[in-house]
Every structure is written in C-alpha cells, then in structure tokens.
Amino acid sequence: MNKTDRLLAIVLELQSREVIRGEDLAALFETSVRTIYRDIQALSEAGVPIIGAPGTGYSLMEGYFLPPISFTVEEAVTLLIGADFIEQRFDDEYRLRAQAARRKIEAILSEGVRNETSRVRKTLRLLSPSKPVTLSKERQYFEKIRRSILDKRKIRFHYLKGMADSKGNHHSDRTVAPYGLVLVEGSWMLVAHCDLRQEVRHFRLSRMTELLELEDRFEQPTQFNLREYQPSDDRHLQVRLRFNHDVVDKVKESNNRFIEEMEEHQDGLDVILRVRQLDELLQWVLGWGANVRVVEPESFRNRIREEAEKMLKRY
Template identity: 35%
Template structure:
C-alpha cells in the first residue's frame, strides 16, 4: 500500500470510531505500530485534527469531515453482499433502513459500479427471524440506544426461571441466535441473555449512565478474559 493510501485509510479508520489504538490501526493496515505513530504525526503536522497519544488511543476532533467519497465496484459489491446476508437477521426497522440506505448509495454510483453491485450473485434467505423476534430485537435495540433499564423474565439453559433488572449494553448475533449483553443488577455482574429465552420484557422509565466497571468496554474486557462461553452466561 502506498503511503498516501495508508494515510487516507488511517483518517477513515479514526473518524469512524470513538477511539482507535495504534495496535488496532497497525493490525488493520498490516504495518508496525511505529509506522502508525509516524503516519499520525505526519497527519497532525498537515493539519488533520487527530487528538490522543501513543499508548492511549486516537480520535478525530469534532467537526472534521472529508468530501463525499465514491465507492469502487468491489466496495459496492461488498455492501450489497453484507446487506443481503444481514437483512434476514435484523429487526424490521433496521432491515428497512438498511435497504433504503443501500438504494441511496446505488443511486449515486457510476453506471458500471451500480450494475456490478446489483448483479452480484450472492443471496441469503429472508426468513431468518419471525415477527415476534424482530419486534423484540427492535425493543432491545431502542432501550440500549436510549439507555433505559429492562426488566426481564428469563429462562436459562437449565430451565430455571428468574426475573432480572438489566442495563442493556449491546445485542450480539452468534449465527443461530441473538443475545442481549448487559449489566445484571441481580447478579451484580455482566451477563448475556439469549433473546429467544426471554419470556417477557418491560422497558423501564429509569435510565442509566456509564459507571466505571459497568460499561460496554468493561464488559468486552471481562468476556475476553473469561473462560466461560459468553453466549451461556446468564
């Protein structure tokens, strides 16, 4: 990869995330961390408002933007493939919005790239989730985005019923099933709940804020360090 292309990719990666470490960037770009440090220093000298430091991470200062980008044929095909594979596993709102977003992208592509994307011979069935599951996923996603606590009636793998109050942090798709990951106030720890084992759910009026030790980043670190399969932790 040419250095100019690598610098452009660094900007794209940093602006697309809240915080990007040099290790993450070096893995994505297949270069050393030292090279990443040099490239970021060069970008900063050129006036690109990258904030942060080595050992902590980098982010783009609010308000920075680049001119609109045009997708290549291969990139457009990748987007179409991703949408077709995911659409059957998304809640109805996200699935519809994804399709509308793809229509907007295809509408502004050059004719050859659009034709290549639309003729891509990669398909997936759209019958992955029933309507009840789609509706439940939509409620879980909205509660997560709006920071509302949930009350769940849950049936675990052993068939034991319990009621939990949960701070929802993320929804994970594992192939055959979805899980809700969050901070369980009953257990005082992070837990993953199989969405198909949730017997009933109530979105509470009570909201929550990030607290040290109870955030999504904390949960991901805890699951990475645990020997227990995260999909079975409830």
C-alpha cells in the first residue's frame, strides 16, 4: 500500500471508530508506529481535524466526515451484489433500503465505471435456494424477530422439531429471548435463550408458525457476542458409509452438513458423519438406494434394513 492509499485508509478507520491507537493502526497497515505518526502529522497539516490523546489514541473531531469518494469497478460490483443479496434474503424494510442504496451508489459512479459495472453484473446472478412461499414466510418472521431483538422483547412461536423427542412429540411451544439471526446454508436461524430449556438454542425460521411478539422484556448477557459465539457440539454418534463409484461426484456435491471426512479408494468412497440421532441420516441414506452401504454402526445398518423391508412390503 502506497502512502496516498494509506492516508485515505487511516481517515476511513478514524471515521468508523471513536478512538484508535497508533499501535493498532501500525498493525492494521503492516507498518511502523513511527510511520503512522508521520501519516497523522501529514493528515493534520492537510486540514483533517485529528485529535490525539496520550495513552488513548487518535480520533476525528466530531462532525467531520470524508466527502464521497469514487469506486473502482470491482468495488462497485461488490457493493451492488451485496445490495442484491440483501434484497433477496432480508425483510421488506431492508429490501427497500437496499434498493435506495443501489440507486445512490449508481448515481455517484462515473459514466465509464457505471457502464463497466453494469456489464460485469450481467455476468453474475444470485439464485435464491428457497421456494417463494417459504422465502416470503422467512422474510415476514425475519422482520418481526429483528424488531424484537432491537426492542429487547421476547417472542413466542410454535416450533416443528427436526426429530421427535423422548415422548414422540414433533411440535412444541417456545418462549425465547432473541439474541440474533444467522444465515446458515441459505436458511435463517434464530439464536435465542429458550425459557423452556433454560439455555441458548437455535431455531429455523422455516419451522416456526404462529409467531407472536410479546411485551415481556429481556436483557442480553453482556458477555454474549453473536460473532464469537460457537454452539456446543453434541453430535456424539459417528456413522461410516461406503458409496459406489457411480455416485461419488454426487455425494461430494451434496454438501451434507453432517459430513466430517471423505476418502476415495478402489472400493468406492468412504464417508464419515457425526450426528445427534441416527434417524437424522435415515432419509438421506435411503435416498442413495443400493449405491450406499452402512459400514458402522451395526444398529444403523439394521435400521436401514428394517426400513427397506417396510418399503418392499408396500410394493
């Protein structure tokens, strides 16, 4: 990075933070602290109102804002694709904001950059993985949950569980304190503290019905950080499968979230998966028909055999 680019980048960093130390700027731009001192002096002499406090760091004088800057074609395409993604996957409020942001970005582009950006965007396309009805429902619930998160209000909903519980129930009513929303493999997940389980749990928006915003308020724990949060991994059951050569490429492309290892050899493809319950893999394994064999555990091999015998009786 040359000096001119670094000076601009420093101003953008100062503009996005309340205060930042010279040492942190040096680490960010991979240069010496002495060089940062000279850069700060050069910016001050150029009229940028930088305030420096010994032992604290640097900040911009309140009210100062860098005038609009030009975008390269790559930068403009990146921002516009981001706007396209938000328009597809977020609620109506953010969809309108994404459209407004796109118009503003396109308005400040030079004619040459705007034409080239349009040409590049025509070669790229985002396809939504969800059906229109499902996506519409997710958007509706996304908006309600997002508003509840900001208002710090609990929500209640009817939830369809992926697997039946010990009593054979597939549904449950949940009241939760919503902490955040996460997009996982094309589906929105709610991370929330569940009143029923008294712990942080995850819920797919597509499995929710009858969602209600409550008046009950909550306080999110100060130590909880959604970006750093890692859910506990309770997948303690290991399954080993062996696939025929004919379906190896299709298995690799399946992107099953339970897959941990794959090893191709002369007898086919060995796949190791870890799950909470063996039935989580039942339908997926049956879908490969005679092209897959359960190596272990024996209990799951027997479960597949029983299901195949039930299928045979139907025909």
